[in-house]
Amino acid sequence: MGKLACLFPGQGSQSVGMGRDLFDNFEVAKATFNEIDSVAGRSLSKLCFEGPEADLKRTINTQPTILAMSLAAWRCYESMGGPQPDFVAGHSLGELTALVAARVLKLDDAVALVEKRAQLMEECPAGAMSAVIGMSGEDLLDCAKQTEQELKSGGASDNDCCVVVANFNTREQLVISGNPDAVAKAGALAKSKGGKVIPLPVGGAFHSPLMSAAAQEFAHHIKNAQFSDAACQVVQNFDAQAATAAGAVKGKLEKQISSAVRWCASVEFMLAQGVHTFVEIGPGKVLAGTVKKIDKLAKVHNIYDKETLESAIAALKQTMAVT
Numbered sequence: 001m002g003k004l005a006c007l008f009p010g011q012g013s014q015s016v017g018m019g020r021d022l023f024d025n026f027e028v029a030k031a032t033f034n035e036i037d038s039v040a041g042r043s044l045s046k047l048c049f050e051g052p053e054a055d056l057k058r059t060i061n062t063q064p065t066i067l068a069m070s071l072a073a074w075r076c077y078e079s080m081g082g083p084q085p086d087f088v089a090g091h092s093l094g095e096l097t098a099l100v101a102a103r104v105l106k107l108d109d110a111v112a113l114v115e116k117r118a119q120l121m122e123e124c125p126a127g128a129m130s131a132v133i134g135m136s137g138e139d140l141l142d143c144a145k146q147t148e149q150e151l152k153s154g155g156a157s158d159n160d161c162c163v164v165v166a167n168f169n170t171r172e173q174l175v176i177s178g179n180p181d182a183v184a185k186a187g188a189l190a191k192s193k194g195g196k197v198i199p200l201p202v203g204g205a206f207h208s209p210l211m212s213a214a215a216q217e218f219a220h221h222i223k224n225a226q227f228s229d230a231a232c233q234v235v236q237n238f239d240a241q242a243a244t245a246a247g248a249v250k251g252k253l254e255k256q257i258s259s260a261v262r263w264c265a266s267v268e269f270m271l272a273q274g275v276h277t278f279v280e281i282g283p284g285k286v287l288a289g290t291v292k293k294i295d296k297l298a299k300v301h302n303i304y305d306k307e308t309l310e311s312a313i314a315a316l317k318q319t320m321a322v323t
Contacts, residue, residue, distance in 0.1 A: 002276030003086040004316075005235075006077075006101060007291075008070050008094035010060050010261075011206075013284030016051035019069035021305035023049070028079045032072040032107075036064075038244075039111045041046050045066045059204065063093045065119035070097040070282030071107065073303050077281055080313045085279075087242065087270050089235040091287055092207070092261050093117070095253065101281075102230040104249055109225045120214040121257065125159075127205025128180040129166065130187045133173055136197040140165050140174050143193065150275065156182075159210060166207035167261045170293040175200070177208040204295040207261055215258040222254050235275075240265035242273070263287075267294045277319070279303060279312060 022029035023045065033045040036096045047056055048065045055061055074097070090098035096114050099105040107112070132140055151161035159179060163186045166177035176186055183205075187197040205211060227250045233242035238252040240262040245265075269292065270278075277299040280288045288300040301312035 003274045004083055005087040005089060005270050005271075005275045005278050006074075006085040006098070007278055007280045007287045008074075008088070008090035008097035008101070009066065009280065009282045009284055009287050010090065010092035011059065011066065012096040012200075013282065013286050014056055014062050014066050015283060016049075016053050016056055018048050018065070018194045018283040018304070019045070019072055020049045022069075022072050022309070025306045026076050026079070028075045029072040032075050033068060035107065036068045036071065036111055039108045040064060040068075042117060049250065056293055059122040059200070059202075060118045063121075064114050066093060066283060067097055067110065067114045069304075070094065071100060073281045073309070074101050076309055077303055078281075080309065081317070082279075082313055085232055086275070087233045087235055089266050089270070089277060090237075091263055092237060092256070094282065094287075095237055097282065098234060099249065099253075100228075100229075101122050102232050102234050104227055104230045104234065104246065105225065106143075113218075113221060113225055117218055117257070120122055120206055120217055121206065121211065124204045124211055126180065126203060127178060127208065127210050128183040129175055129177045129200040129202050129204075129206060130183055131173070131175050131198040131200055132154070132187070132190050133196040133198070135172060135190060135193065136166055137165060137171070137174060139193065140176065140190060140195070143186050143189045143195075144176060144178075145299070147182055147189060151182060151185070162208060162210055164208045165260060166205075169261075169290050170264050173290065173293065177205045178210060179205065184310065207257065207259060209258055211258040214257065218257055219254040222250055235266045235270060237261045237263065237266065240269050242269070263290060264294055267291055271295055271298065277301070277316070279316070
């Protein structure tokens, strides 16, 4: 089957009820949720299972609940004999889950870091993000640069004219982030050039320079956490390259919050390394969808409940037996 990569989703993949089916059917999932609730000092499992949706959408809740559900699904995958991946990667927040899967971080350290990350990102100055579909990364970068130059020439401050391409999800599925007025102006320019622009329901300028204060504060917490060398290759958002050394992984994680998510390049890197099969572990199907858009021939599986877990494990074991 070639090489295997396990992928872990980020913010936006949450939904009320996520993880409940795993909790009800697998003791390892129940134990994982209970362990995470204990470490967090609050019932993240209740938020996962019952919401309400308005609370689940708040960054301070979204990030740790997605981590909790994804880790419960990962431990179910392990307990059922799921093959160990050659690579792991996570989209933004999901990178922390990937580090637990790669044995870089222990569960309690990951939970503590994500709780702090979510708090810092929720407290950041107001910002905006918009998805842009149907434009190349180069063309959208030009829109962002033109917008910044026009605003700056009009006397806008660095923060007021800040707009960057924050997420390179596929070749033509991108996200801009920054000051609300700058994002709106860049979005209008992108639309005039044929892009489809969709404002996202977030209040922060994630993965932009406006997150630099949060990134600096988060870096202090990362430095105090215990990192180990990875058990497999970890492909990180910052540079879309693999690393296993604890120091290298830590250094790139410190820069992630204020840097672009190079997801498309990360998937392309794994494909170039011989990865043929991708398993998305956690709520939703967003990452599996991006992989298929990047390479239609890639084999993808999702694991988010009992049925998808058993189906993915059976398919992976059958493929491995044939090869």
